[in-house]
Amino acid sequence: MSDKFTIGRRGLLGGAAGAAGAAALGLAGAANAQKPLVVGFIYVGPRDDYGYNQAHAEAAAVLKKMPGVKVVEEEKVPETVAVEKSMESMINMDGATLLFPTSFGYFDPHMLKMAVKYPKIQFRHCGGLWTQGKHPMNTGSYFGYIDEAQYLSGIVAGATSKSGKLGFVAAKPIPQVLRNINAFTLGAQSVNPKVTTQVIFTGDWSLPVKEAEATNSMIAQGVDVVTCHVDSPKVVIETAERAGIFSSGYHCNQAKLAPKGYLTGAEWNWERIYVDMVNAMKAGQAPGNFVRGGLKDGYVRTSAYGPAAAPAGKEKADAAKLAILNGSLAIFKGPLKDNKGNTVIPAGTSYVATEPKLESMNYLVEGVVGATS
Template sequence: MTLPKFSRRTFLSTSAALAAGAAFGPLPARAAGGMTVGFIYVGPKDDFGYNQAHAEGAAAVAAMDGVTIVEEENVAETTDVQKSMESMINFDGASLIFPTSFGYFDPHVLEVAPKYPDVRFEHAAGLWTEGMPSNIGSYFGYIGMGQYLNGITAGHMTASKKIGFVAAKPIPQVLLNINSFLLGARAVDPSITCQVIFTGEWSLAVKEAEATNALADAGCDVITCHVDGPKVVMETAAGRGCYICGYHADQSPLAPEKYLTGAEWNWAGVYPKMVQTMLDGGTIPNFLRGGLADGFVKMSPLGPAVTDAARTQFEATKAEIMKGGFQVIKGPLKDNKGNEIAGAGEGFAEDDIRLESMDYLVEGVIGATS
């Protein structure tokens, strides 16, 4: 069956919007002269993880004068997200949308954005490149530095000299986190190794628990992760008597005695600035990045178990990173297959674009990317 070039969804939403417009006059959000911002999450917004971090940013935006937010949770990385974006635009009058999940970008944001040139799309993760529609922006934080600091506390606290990482998928940002975690620990003791287990999915509770148990069985005694909702990993690891380092958001309430520190997003410090830029009539840069110093990323307060030696090195390194230009990936460094990553004197600062195409695990990480 072939249909003429005609999108039923566009037709329906347009005609419904027209009908609503005829019945109630202009939509309220637009009528108030304010701005409506839409947030779309791939999971629940209180998952102690990725989505919660974004939702905390959304809450900070909601507190601004003249700004209304609309949120939708559990939106799959399928055409569902296109539907959500279009309905936020057409029915809620959103002029700025944050589709927060990695997989929303290609092809969904890329497909919807050209249809709505007046709407701004801001996507987390560094996927925007020159030549893509200019109403799309991509922003991200250098959270690998946070994992480096996690690694420093882990390096002090591990007795077995083996630390563990539960990872979702071997994409560059995850690999950078794993490598940074190990290199942080090796800054304390170069004999430390890091076992990584990939679960293959962003959110799979049973597999994450199994992976955490496997790490504990292998002798890892400090564990961190990069999955969407770290709750299961944190609780399972603490239950096995391991120390834990958080990720995405503050997980210390889950196991306060075992929690060392955590690498957190600070979207509550970033989103209001982006929205303010638009309210002032400015344009958000298409390519926006920041680290600890810029307030994109923050660390959880150090837990009660952290020793004084760990605290001292943690604070000193953090101060070093805040100055800018700090290099986690620096030579001489090999990957875990023996290939050279960086020669002596060579290094990558956090904003080095080459880090965003990382495809290796450094020497000392036990695991493979495929």
């Protein structure tokens, strides 16, 4: 249960920060008592992309239904000065007091710059590594340990695959992506140690033709389950379904796109985080500065099993889920080797999900075919 303790401690830090933030918030909070709380969402892509941005937009839609809350949204805002201006415009023209810039690249320098300029506004960023003392107190970051859901998906994939070859279409070799690839692979290896995961990097977050090409070239190499980490998994899932192989979703539930081959998938559930933060604001407190959580907190989940998922896999995934929930299973534990033969986690060491080292992962584990650069 060290897992819980860490979250608790961080939550405490967040609470202390919250007290300071609330003081800063002070007047604005009181003056706006009758006015609705205006919450701004900024997305890097179209908000109906069947993927990353949609997962956020779906949660934003839940906030819209809350009384006394007004949501303003902007889509396709590039990670440049444009996002600074979008935030500023939401503050100046719409009276937004809580902002959610949802793309990683918004954090540094753009959101931090705005946070210094508007100390009374609360900024919460998706994916960033907020650090006490280093970053302003009116900022914060939140993220979900989606690798836990990827691990479970990997179990189902490993148990269902006939060829023992899994495929992973990824955008860029960044820590968040590598962690997913590794968790997916480790999950699969937990049911079939011989499983390998082929990874292909397309080089960018939304390149449909390349994603389809990557999927097809992996199918040509005998891969029979694919998953992905790109902004919109739609193309990968559909291409897999058309080729008659299995697929595992990401970001949102894509079961509709692949009624035959969809096994399960790793989904975000941002609703919990957003509702909590909005409630904190309404209570006159600053939302948490460092919010992280996984399956246990309900920030991530897996899609309902598809008809093709192997029964053994479903069973083992359910068991693993229980173990993650009660804290008896750590995904990243030693001895763990990367795919170049180096030991990355020594024997006897076990990382809980909150371990900061996991957020700067720069290797692919043994069994992954591919390289990080």
